[in-house]
Amino acid sequence: MKRLINLTPSRPVQVLLGLLPFALLIVIYMVASDARLEINPDDKLLPSFSQMGAALERLALEPSRRTGEYVFWQDTLSSLKRLGMGIAIAASIGFTIGLLTGALPSAHAPLAPLLTTISLVPPLALLPILFIVFGLGELSKVALIAIGVAPFIARDIQRCTLEIPREQLIKAQTLGASSWQIIVRVLIPQLLPRLINAVRLSLGAGWLFLIASEAIASTDGLGYRIFLVRRYMSMDVILPYVAWITFLAFTLDWLLAQLSRCCFTWHHQGGA
Amino acid sequence: MSEQPMIKARNLWKHYGDNTVLERINVQVHAGEFITMVGASGCGKSTFLKMLLGMESPTYGELLLDDKPIPDEPDQSRGIVFQQYSVFPHLTVLKNVIIAREFEHSPLLGKLFGSARRQVHEEATELLETVGLADAANKYPHELSGGMRQRLAIAQALIRRPRILLLDEPFGALDPGIRNDMHILIRQLWRKHQLTVFMVTHDIKEGFSLGTRLWVFDKLRRDNQAPEAYGASITYDIPVGRADPEELEKLTGLHDPSPVLLRQASDS
């Protein structure tokens, strides 16, 4: 008998083992849901899959009677727009600040302590301020995501910049490069895959800020919807929405990983 | 060899805080010399190279290039090859070499296009041929072996035609067979490009066979209570064209040199 630490399941077994917990959860849910609905057909806590399907169909495939919109898609579009804008702004600001503070000691001196301090402010505590300053519209939601995520990206990029071996910067200088050329040709190309990675890591926080701000002040969006229907205990809407958000998050992450892999092959094959 | 020495060190000292690394270095180097440097680990060989490169400045004394203080920033007159991390991991072999010319001719974008690019391509390809990397032109550094990566680093260091080439244990990580090829290559390039070479090595055989002059770095004074009180200087300055290996073994054995040096001397 081999030691447990040396025992690696074969590939198909690994896949099966990976799917097992999901199947188990679904079965447990179905049994529990059936049991509750048996006792009380109006139970709202654990709706059956057909109930959830019906709710989703109503929201996704039938135009809303009030506005004529397909609510589910409208929510998805609004949320993704906010998230995308917030993350894009955060990534550009974070990348610029991280790059400058990492590459130029004269930018590091005034900016790094400020950056550290700002990154310690809990962004959600700023939400009321954002609502006061920017109003309840789109701007404050996008701003929350941007403000919440940018410091993390900036610090991550700063760290990555400082981790690029000094030998490379010296080498570039012996090849006659100016500071600007070093930034453009040596640092930025090597930092882009790291930026993608930082964005992937910060998407979780991005979703958190998005849903929080939509829950508080919004008229559409995925977060808005689940908090709205909570009042009616509509688990048949909330659960599919949560699953959909999870799926979107997974897809975004996967797309970014693919983007990084196809644009920066050298990075993923161990070329630093 | 010209009459005037190209590089002069006059009573050169280097401290890091309380740590005296180098002391009382007085040497003159003419253009075209090939200097190999040996010494115990941590005795300041890399520090000396860094001063030649302009990354570090002397604490006391003068380090002159053509009778002027050596520029205190790396520039294209002095090329360098480190033991590792010398090449850009995000660029192919060819682009790693071309980039030097792009820095020169394209201040804003650092990139060349069209006919200017083709011309530089040709030059770079030629250089890659001389270091035996022409077939690997489109590979990335992580796809190369250690020896190929160092060849690339050398080609890259040479494209701007530096007068001085600094090598810090460039072949330390290579196996003996490949190291031999690299020795032949570096001697060829030294002649062809009329370089003045400074090379740090831990391989005393290399120190002998390769250059025209061997420097041994060691501490002349030693205080066991305060090992940082005294720095190393150049204790032997040997024209190795003429020296015979056994002679040196005796020499280095005389003055309680580093264990590393002793071991390597007896190995060889």
Ligand SMILES: Nc1ncnc2c1ncn2[C@@H]1O[C@H](COP(=O)(O)OP(=O)(O)OP(=O)(O)O)[C@@H](O)[C@H]1O
């Ligand atoms: N930036 C620095 N700050 C402080 N001390 C330093 C610095 N760089 C080097 N030193 C010290 O200077 C001494 C000489 O270092 P150096 O790297 O020149 O040694 P070396 O002869 O190249 O050794 P090796 O053969 O191991 O490469 C060491 O004691 C080291 O701790």
Ligand SMILES: [Mg+2]
């Ligand atoms: Mg060293």
